[in-house]
Amino acid sequence: MEVDVRVQRPVAYDDEVVAAALGELPLPLGHADRVLAPFITIDGRVHGLTSNFLRHHCLAKPDLGTASRIASDLVGWVDFLVNHRGHHLFEDHRDPVLAATEEDFNAYYRRRQYGEDAHMLTGDGWRNAASAIKRLYEYLQRRYQHTPPFEIIKVGKEGQWSGTTISGYPPRRRSTGSAGIPLTPEYADYLLMGALRVDLNGRQQTYLGADRDHALISLALATGQRRHNLANTTTHELPRISPLPITTTRVADQITKGDAGGDALVFTHRLQAIWDYVDNVRADIVERTAYTPERPLHILEADQKRVRYEDPDHPRGVLTRLWADCDFKIRRRLVESDGSSPIVFLNEFTGEPLAYRSLQHIIEGARDFVRAHITADFPGGFRLHDCRHTYAVHLTVCIYRGVIADSLPEHRRENWIADNIAAAVELVKFSLGHASESSTRLYNQSATRFLAIPAEQFLGGN
Numbered sequence: 001m002e003v004d005v006r007v008q009r010p011v012a013y014d015d016e017v018v019a020a021a022l023g024e025l026p027l028p029l030g031h032a033d034r035v036l037a038p039f040i041t042i043d044g045r046v047h048g049l050t051s052n053f054l055r056h057h058c059l060a061k062p063d064l065g066t067a068s069r070i071a072s073d074l075v076g077w078v079d080f081l082v083n084h085r086g087h088h089l090f091e092d093h094r095d096p097v098l099a100a101t102e103e104d105f106n107a108y109y110r111r112r113q114y115g116e117d118a119h120m121l122t123g124d125g126w127r128n129a130a131s132a133i134k135r136l137y138e139y140l141q142r143r144y145q146h147t148p149p150f151e152i153i154k155v156g157k158e159g160q161w162s163g164t165t166i167s168g169y170p171p172r173r174r175s176t177g178s179a180g181i182p183l184t185p186e187y188a189d190y191l192l193m194g195a196l197r198v199d200l201n202g203r204q205q206t207y208l209g210a211d212r213d214h215a216l217i218s219l220a221l222a223t224g225q226r227r228h229n230l231a232n233t234t235t236h237e238l239p240r241i242s243p244l245p246i247t248t249t250r251v252a253d254q255i256t257k258g259d260a261g262g263d264a265l266v267f268t269h270r271l272q273a274i275w276d277y278v279d280n281v282r283a284d285i286v287e288r289t290a291y292t293p294e295r296p297l298h299i300l301e302a303d304q305k306r307v308r309y310e311d312p313d314h315p316r317g318v319l320t321r322l323w324a325d326c327d328f329k330i331r332r333r334l335v336e337s338d339g340s341s342p343i344v345f346l347n348e349f350t351g352e353p354l355a356y357r358s359l360q361h362i363i364e365g366a367r368d369f370v371r372a373h374i375t376a377d378f379p380g381g382f383r384l385h386d387c388r389h390t391y392a393v394h395l396t397v398c399i400y401r402g403v404i405a406d407s408l409p410e411h412r413r414e415n416w417i418a419d420n421i422a423a424a425v426e427l428v429k430f431s432l433g434h435a436s437e438s439s440t441r442l443y444n445q446s447a448t449r450f451l452a453i454p455a456e457q458f459l460g461g462n
Contacts, residue, residue, distance in 0.1 A: 003088070004043050005079040007071040007376050010036040010064060035059050038071040040078060042089055049097050050074050053139045065372040072376035073132035080108050097136070100149045105133075105169070113172040122181060123171035125381030134166050180389030181379045182446055185457040188221055188390055190374050191382075192273070194366035199373040208348050213362045215277035216345055220384065222270030223249060224391030224432060227384055231356050232328045234342040235278055236302045239266045244407050245459045246398065250304070250324065251433065264431045265395060265404075269460030278344065286340040289351025297333045299342065307342075309334060360384050392428055394458045396447045400424040401455040421447055 037058035039051035050071075058067050078096060081087045085104050087096030112121045112129065121129060137148035150169070156162030183191065195213040197205040204210075220230055223239070229251060239249035251264045297309045300318065308320045321330070332353055334342050343353040363384040370378040379386075398404065400423075405416040418424040425447075456462070 003079075003082045004041075005047075005075055005082060006041055007068065007075050008039050008041055010038055036062070036064065038064070038068050040071060040075055042078070042082065047078065047089070049095055049140065050078060050136065052143075053136050056139060057135075065368050068372040068376060069128065069368065069380055070132045070135070072371060072380065073129040074136060075376070076112075076129060077108060077133050080104075080111070084111075097140070098146055102149045105149050109169045122379070122381035122383075124383070125379060126171045128380050130166050130169060134164065138164070181382050181386040182389045182393035182450070183382075183386070184450065184453060185394070187378060188394075190370045190378060191366055192217055192221075193374060194368075194370035195362070197369055205369075209362070211277045211281040212345055212348065213366060215274045216359065216362055217366060217387065218270045218273040219344075220387035221391055221394075222267045222274070223251070223264055224388045224395070225251060225264075226388060227356065227359050228328070230384075231343075231345070231354060231359055232331050233344050234302075234323065234331065234334075235344055236304055236307065236342060237323050238274060238278070238344065239271060241271045241275065242268050244268060246395075246404055246407070262430065262433060264433070267391075267394070267459065274344075281348075282344070282346060285346050285348055285351050286338060289346075289349075290339045291335055291341045291351050293333050293335065293341075295333060296335045297330065298335050299337060302342070307334070363387070388432070392432060393447045393450055395431060396421065396424045396428050397450050397453070398455060398458050399427050400447075400451075403455055403459065 035055050035058050037051075037055040039054060040047045054067055054071055054074075057070065058064070061067075081096035081100055081104060082089065085096075085100075085107065087094075087099045087104075089096055109126075111119050112126055114120075134148075134152060137146070137150075138152065140146040141148060151167040152164050153167045154162065155165050192214055193199075195217050196210045197207045207213075216230060219225070219233070219238075223229075225233070237250065239247055245268055247266045247268050248263050249266050251262060295313070297311055300308045300310065302308065304323075306320055306322050307326065308318065310317060311319050331343060332341070336342055340346075340351060341353050345354045345359075346352065347354060360383065363382065367378065367380075367382045371380060399416065400418050400421055402417065405413040408416060416427065418427060454461075
């Protein structure tokens, strides 16, 4: 029978609860001992070693988000020891964490980096897991003089940084690419809740960039665009809301990897959040800020296909370009008639287009909130590019299920009928801008695992 190993949320110390349980007033508890920290249970009983370590961690660094991520990684290790390696805490009275050998850790490494897809971690996921386990055993070595079940070595760059790592267990390098971490529709919704900083009870933490982050992730999930496209797309190019479940948009060549732009399919139900941001929060930013790039290009008129602007450096003075032919340098010099940037996602304080690196920080913030406040099972290594993997898998399943074919007139359906996953992948590759099917196949290695999910869930239904 499988043993239940799980992370429990922090429980605040309450004098009245303790007094009611004891039937008398408890002894005074110092402020330093009132530490909020997650803890780990095995079959409902508190696991002392890992829970004491997490408490020690929170005493030094009271960051519940980080502590919850560490706890989630440690649960994976303890669960493996108990349920797969036979180290049962309550049978032989020896703690599984102390009983673990290097053979156990080697088996865990193989499972997480070379095992079945359901158990594998990304390279970043494995780094985080190994770091959490290493930190636990460093604590046990200091506190109980227990020798870790692996070699810990010092690493660093002279005069700059230093640290420790587990020797001999690096993240697996996949020369053939990565299937990424596609999310189920449920977990995609969790990520959007994380962007808004809303937990499962509907409570929202105050965060000024919430609507922008929610819109950015919605656009990433709706279109599958890469980071460079998301950072430089303008409001003029945003796809319009359609009554159809899937619509189309034009992906600009000049801001796309390998200049591989073109028409792409879009999940319509994701678009409302984007336009809500544009019409409300973004409009407020535009009203109270001014955008003054170096050598500005002032827009005279623009629509979904092209832009006409003044260029003082050009002999003609006024130029007209297709948006598809505007690279990121031109886009970041453009200024609307109201003094704003046409780029969709703006810094909430300055009104400037978001920096390229900020987009990954947005994903990390949403991801970490989900792991801390919604479910610790959310993948710790999830990246912005994994929204593209999610889009590819969702689109593959929808095409295979006939979602597009069923929404078209009879004479146009045949081109969108796919009677197998491979045929659906062939149709998806054009939306991703891939020249070869082999590139798209990397995004869809796990698509078959999603076939049991009802089609309406991929389209915003229940």
